[in-house]
Amino acid sequence: MPTPIKMPALSPTMEEGTLAKWLVKPGDKVEAGDIMAEIETDKATMEFEAVDEGTIASIAVEEGSEGVKVGTVIAMLAEEGEDLDEAAAAAPADTTSEAESEPEATPAQSEEKDVVPAQAGNANGSAQPKATPASAGVTGKDRIIASPLARRIAEQKGVDLAGVTGSGPRGRIIKADVEGLEAGAAPAKAEASAPAASAPPKPATLGGELDAPYEATKLNNVRKVIARRLTEAKQTIPHIYLTVDVRLDALLDLRKQLNASLEADGVKLSVNDLLIKALARALQRVPACNVSFQGDELYQYSREDISVAVAAPSGLITPIIRDAGRKGLAQISTEMKELATKAKDNKLQPQEYQGGTASLSNLGMFGTKQFDAVINPPQAMILAVGAGEQRPHVIDGALGVATVMSATGSFDHRAIDGADGARFMEAFQQLCENPMGLVV
Structure with a gap:
């Protein structure tokens, strides 16, 4: 069977x-x-x-x-x-x-869908033989059976579907039947549908229509979800932003030493790997920031699952390092490389990107100095880090030069008070400037 x-x-x-x-x-x-x-x-x-x-x-x-x-x-x-x-x-x-x-059709709209009415079958729903009409895509009542996509293409081309022979089941007109047709296949109907077949209106601006040349690209599913979720985040979440400058010299020295010792194991730590660990350890020190606002409830998480923003071909995605606070740096580095590769190849499994209790977004590799990130709901915070750069810095009471990075935390003010957010940023700063706390 x-x-x-x-x-x-x-x-x-x-x-x-x-x-x-x-x-x-x-x-x-x-x-x-x-x-x-x-x-x-x-x-x-x-x-x-x-x-x-x-x-x-x-x-x-x-x-x-x-x-x-x-x-x-x-x-x-x-x-x-x-x-x-x-x-x-x-x-x-x-x-x-x-x-x-497309939305489901109402009874009055059912003739516009590509589904044969119930009376076309017997009591068990099986199809019954039908008389062959003059045009395979038209029923005895002159109702055209065509898929929504075929209708749309025909409308854009100005093609009269009444003169098209359908090659789909029960003579339904499908995409392949209309793709190769030219406009004017049936002038009378093409003229009637001319307004619908005209070019789409140009995007409007404050001064009128946009007259600059442009190419419209249809959004993929990932981009649609990004647009919907970030719009929701900015409209519904009261963001509070807190920024600290972090001196990175000690962290960079530790990374160099660790990479020298891990070279034989084929592990090479990135600065981002250490920042993931620092974010997770800061959440351990300030658990009031490892939460999620859920209407009339506040979820307090007992594990630090860090979502890390990765630029994939289809759009931004955030694979997760689960229980990052209890994992060693080598394990975090290995997992992050595997997840980033999967993300760029669009091969992530749902369990590898769904969830997370806090997020990290790092644009330092692009030279960005400082930025504010949008919270990824239902999470209550995201940490945005910029580039480490040589800046004048006060060291032991004297002005000197240090490698400094600006980090900005975006917090959901419904769930996290400003004082708790400030304590978190202080903990993150201390962990980066005294990085031995990341390896013990």
Whole structure:
């Protein structure tokens, strides 16, 4: 019996995703554990493995399709000895070849969706034979059956769908049927839809429309989530910012000594590794900052899980060093390198980036001197560190030159008082300036 392959939930919060890439095609044999597709969630692009063995009978959702709901049938898998054509034909009646992230239709709008009404089947929901109309994409009542994506492309091109023959199930018009058509396929309807097919309006400015040349790029799922969460953070979280200057000379000397001793083990500590440890130890010293505001409750965490901002191709993501306060520097360094590599390859698993009790954002490698970071909810703080640079500095009562770094903590003032935030920044400063506390 053929097995439907459904859109998986690759994270606890995933409701839909983008089928970024198929790595198999109809006729390919797969075994359990084989990578079949790459699926873009709201955080990363993840690999989708086969659970059963068999032969791919059909692909129901094209690669590049967005807004594919969890549970949607995306392909059919035939067992050994099964006829591929029969297995492909066994796909559920509501399987669509293209998915769109659109609101559900009201009863009055149901004719605009690519789903055949209930009366098209019998009491068990199976499809019944239908009379073939003059145009495969049009029903006897002149209702056009087309996927939302096909409709959108046709509207943009000015193509009349009434004259298009559909190649999808039950004559449905799909993306491939309209992509190669030119505008004017049916002049009468094309003229009627001309206003809808016109170019989108230019972005407005205070002085009117933006007249500079631009290229519009559709946001990926990660960028959409970043935009939504950071907007929410700035609108709903009262930020308080506290900045200290940290003398780094002792920390840099310790890093040099540790790297010399760890060279034989293949470990090379970065300054960021030591800052992760310093942040975690500062939270241990000031647990009032290792909290989360939860409406009428305050969560007090007993472990320091540090989210570290990493720039990935799809957007900012924050892999987590869990229990960083109790881990050694070598372990933190090794884990951070592995997580950063996965992040840049879009291979992070949900458990590797979901959660965290506090965040670290380091832009020092870009020469940024100081900045204020936006809190990543539901966390209550994020530490932003800039570049270490040679600055005039008072050393033992005399003016000298030292390597100094500015660090700014952003705190959720609903959960963390200014005095507690100041004690945290003082603890972080002391740990960096007296770094032996990071190795004991």
